[in-house]
Amino acid sequence: MPGVKKSYMKPRIVALIPAHNEEKSIRDCLAGLNDQLLPKGVELDVYVIADNCTDRTEEKAIKAGEEFGLNLKVIVTEGNKLRKVGALNSGWKLLYGDIMDFYHIQLTESQELYKQSIKAILGMDADSRLAPNCLKYLWEGLMSGRNIGGVMAKYTMRMPKKKSLLSKHDVYYEEKIASGEYGGPISRWWTHQQKQDMASWLLDLQYHGGSTYVLGGQATLFRPEALQEVVNHNKLDGPWQNDSDVEDMLLTWQLQKSGWKTLISPKGRCFVDAMRSYHTFREQRNKWNSGTVELLTNKDLSIQTRHKGKIWRNQLKSFSDLVIRVLFVVLLSVALATDQFHWSWIWLTPIVLASILNTILAIKTPMHRTIDVIFAALLIAPEIYLWVNLMTFSQVWLQKLSSNKKDGWANQYAAEAGKTRSKLTQGMLLGTITVLIIGYVCFYYRDFLTSETVQQSINPYLMGGWITLTYLTILKSLMMAHQIWTLRGRHTA
Numbered sequence: 001m002p003g004v005k006k007s008y009m010k011p012r013i014v015a016l017i018p019a020h021n022e023e024k025s026i027r028d029c030l031a032g033l034n035d036q037l038l039p040k041g042v043e044l045d046v047y048v049i050a051d052n053c054t055d056r057t058e059e060k061a062i063k064a065g066e067e068f069g070l071n072l073k074v075i076v077t078e079g080n081k082l083r084k085v086g087a088l089n090s091g092w093k094l095l096y097g098d099i100m101d102f103y104h105i106q107l108t109e110s111q112e113l114y115k116q117s118i119k120a121i122l123g124m125d126a127d128s129r130l131a132p133n134c135l136k137y138l139w140e141g142l143m144s145g146r147n148i149g150g151v152m153a154k155y156t157m158r159m160p161k162k163k164s165l166l167s168k169h170d171v172y173y174e175e176k177i178a179s180g181e182y183g184g185p186i187s188r189w190w191t192h193q194q195k196q197d198m199a200s201w202l203l204d205l206q207y208h209g210g211s212t213y214v215l216g217g218q219a220t221l222f223r224p225e226a227l228q229e230v231v232n233h234n235k236l237d238g239p240w241q242n243d244s245d246v247e248d249m250l251l252t253w254q255l256q257k258s259g260w261k262t263l264i265s266p267k268g269r270c271f272v273d274a275m276r277s278y279h280t281f282r283e284q285r286n287k288w289n290s291g292t293v294e295l296l297t298n299k300d301l302s303i304q305t306r307h308k309g310k311i312w313r314n315q316l317k318s319f320s321d322l323v324i325r326v327l328f329v330v331l332l333s334v335a336l337a338t339d340q341f342h343w344s345w346i347w348l349t350p351i352v353l354a355s356i357l358n359t360i361l362a363i364k365t366p367m368h369r370t371i372d373v374i375f376a377a378l379l380i381a382p383e384i385y386l387w388v389n390l391m392t393f394s395q396v397w398l399q400k401l402s403s404n405k406k407d408g409w410a411n412q413y414a415a416e417a418g419k420t421r422s423k424l425t426q427g428m429l430l431g432t433i434t435v436l437i438i439g440y441v442c443f444y445y446r447d448f449l450t451s452e453t454v455q456q457s458i459n460p461y462l463m464g465g466w467i468t469l470t471y472l473t474i475l476k477s478l479m480m481a482h483q484i485w486t487l488r489g490r491h492t493a
Contacts, residue, residue, distance in 0.1 A: 012117050088123060138219075138268045145261065156366050160182055199361060206264065358382045
């Protein structure tokens with residue numbers, strides 16, 4: 001870093017914050033850094049990378065840096081086509097030099113001293129905010145072992161404020177609603193589902209040793225030597241790669257391949273924004289899931305993770321959830337239509353287990369509301385949320401099997417910018433019409449469908465289907481019982 005004196009070369013943490021049109025969130029992000037208690041003798045330098053911005057991100061970042069007394073520098077990128085990956089690597093090259101530079105300019109003596117003084121690199125999003133002491137906890141985790149390459153904060157989705165608290169006469173009413181700072185009941189409910197989903201994932205990682213297969217880009221503290229090893233081993237010009245829609249997961253796998261441990265912090269918390277609508281959520285999950293499937297199946301990337309078996313089991317779990325629900329709907333419909341439905345109280349067992357499991361998860365979710373626990377116990381919210389995720393799961397694998405590759409980042413950006421719209425209304429309308437037509441046909445041909453001939457011909461298939469569903473449900477019930485038993489532990493999300 002030009003102009004830095006030797007006397008200034010204390011051990012330091014460097015924060016790299018890529019920011020594309022983040023004028024509304026960058027101050028809050030920097031305010032969170034101002035709240036941090038730094039390790040003794042360690043300083044913090046902040047680099048905000050204003051990436052292809054068309055708003056006042058640079059101006060707002062500089063102003064906030066001055067307000068909070070941060071040692072802050074803004075890096076402005078223009079023409080970067082690699083989005084977040086390109087922005088992060090721009091910050092990396094500023095610190096460690098650009099080996100791809102045609103003239104390969106050597107670092108000055110001051111720059112070399114500065115590079116040697118960097119003991120940790122914090123990668124975080126511009127719309128994230130570290131909770132007080134989070135950086136201290138991440139640092140303690142990173143320094144607890146020489147072989148730890150990165151430590152991730154525990155993420156908690158920020159709940160929008162009640163929309164009813166905002167006066168419609170407020171001149172900034174529309175702007176505040178659009179920013180997601182305030183939201184209605186559906187937005188707040190949807191945010192909690194994502195928060196509970198994240199809590200469930202974090203708890204699962206902690207109960208299995210704290211090792212993670214993805215160091216999330218929202219807030220992770222890296223060891224510079226580990227990142228440099230990824231660069232050197234893979235012959236890259238920066239640690240982050242554009243070969244995957246989940247660049248943070250790809251980097252994590254590369255760190256593990258080189259022998260570095262990747263952990264989550266048991267105490268450090270970071271508050272992140274949730275997707276406030278069905279459409280933006282679907283596009284984000286499509287990007288995450290398609291990127292994960294690509295890493296699992298793309299042999300050209302030649303990387304492995306010790307968690308690969310666990311990730312495949314999660315995929316199989318989603319597939320089994322889908323099969324059970326589709327099979328149940330089909331069997332129930334056929335049984336009712338042919339008057340062969342027989343209720344059994346034993347079917348309440350998986351429902352009760354699911355209710356207990358989701359209630360525990362709702363209670364263990366940070367800053368939960370009473371209404372969230374009630375909805376979880378009634379299985380209303382979890383079941384709706386699960387169906388949305390199963391639709392995403394199906395879409396991702398259908399795209400994979402059809403080799404229909406899409407740009408996940410571009411789709412998510414377009415959805416968040418309001419350039420694309422959800423087809424949820426059309427889908428619900430089509431589904432309702434389909435159900436009504438099937439119901440009418442079943443009622444009109446009721447005598448035929450309930451005749452002994454039809455019942456006898458359908459019965460073997462119906463019984464086979466119910467037996468298959470029973471075995472799958474027993475397996476799923478055992479898995480839920482095991483998860484309930486595991487959640488009795490002391491870990492928190």
